[in-house]
Amino acid sequence: MPPNPHSEHKKNKNGKQVGARGMCNDYRLEVDIATIAEDFDDLKIRISMPEGVPNVPAREDIRITDTAPIVRGVDRARGLGELVNRRWSWPGPTGKPVHNFRTEGREFSSKRCLILADGFYEFTKSEDRKQRLKDKWLFTLKEHRWFCIAGIWRSHPDVGEAFTMLTTEAGEDIAPYHHRQIIPLPRNRWADWLDPAVPAVDVLGHLPKASLTVTRVFPPPAPAAQSILAL
Numbered sequence: 001m002p003p004n005p006h007s008e009h010k011k012n013k014n015g016k017q018v019g020a021r022g023m024c025n026d027y028r029l030e031v032d033i034a035t036i037a038e039d040f041d042d043l044k045i046r047i048s049m050p051e052g053v054p055n056v057p058a059r060e061d062i063r064i065t066d067t068a069p070i071v072r073g074v075d076r077a078r079g080l081g082e083l084v085n086r087r088w089s090w091p092g093p094t095g096k097p098v099h100n101f102r103t104e105g106r107e108f109s110s111k112r113c114l115i116l117a118d119g120f121y122e123f124t125k126s127e128d129r130k131q132r133l134k135d136k137w138l139f140t141l142k143e144h145r146w147f148c149i150a151g152i153w154r155s156h157p158d159v160g161e162a163f164t165m166l167t168t169e170a171g172e173d174i175a176p177y178h179h180r181q182i183i184p185l186p187r188n189r190w191a192d193w194l195d196p197a198v199p200a201v202d203v204l205g206h207l208p209k210a211s212l213t214v215t216r217v218f219p220p221p222a223p224a225a226q227s228i229l230a231l
Contacts, residue, residue: 024165024182025099028119028138029068030058031146033083036116039146040071040081045191047071047083054085061121064089064099070163072113072153073194081114081194086163090156100182101152101164108200112193113163114148114185121217122177136218137177141184142211148190150183150204171206173214184212 033056040047054069062068067085074080089097123134141147153163165182174181183204185193192198 024120024122024167025064026121026123027062027115027117027149028060028121029056029062029117029146030060031116031118032056032058033069036069036146037083039187040190043187043190045079045081045194047081048074049083051084054083056085062088062117064097069116070113070151070153071116071148071194072111073196078195078197079191086153086161087159088162089164090154090159090162098164100167103166103168103183103200103204106200108152108166109196111152111154112196113151113153114190114193115151115163115165116146117149117184118146120149120182120184122174124177126219131219133218135216138215138217139173139184139212140215141186141207142213144186147187148185148193150185150193166204168204168206172209173207173212177214186211 033053037047056069059066059068065087067087069083069085071081071083074082089099092098119138119140122137122139124137126133126135150166151163152166153161155161167180167182170177170179170181184207185203186207189203192203
């Protein structure tokens, strides 16, 4: 069942209270690089690895400031991308990490990238008052072993090149958990996002309702009750 968060309240358009805390700060990638490169090739997107094959161990949790793989566009070359490892987030003016970045009113005419993932997490306050940790929800894209999240990258004087995830108002799948969301991209949008000649508004739309599967991973579901047969 969807959560009923009751900390840091914000109401969605239906008047339902949802969490207003910082959004996606944890995601997952357990797919190997060989599979990723093969899938890009199937889409006629040629991937180069200018820094060698990235070391990409399977990780259930990739967190802010971790290094993770992205595919960034190549200037004035549609259908090309560079697969590199980069830090997630750069320091903002106050020193806080810029791990999410609003899309509203922006065109993103350069430095676009695809963030490789097979799931991402949102957190909500538990309805069990005895539980100190927040509930953790895993979102995956139906019929996709893995997918890409829309991002941009920048060069920062203190941390070098780093990426951030783009965000928008929550669609129907995310709204019960948060009032905003990152932007998962289906495969037919990958080449367009890497091509800055394609307007961002044409790429960064919501997925249709029920495109995402959500699973509570913490606390884990209670084991099913076992029937006791009388002898």
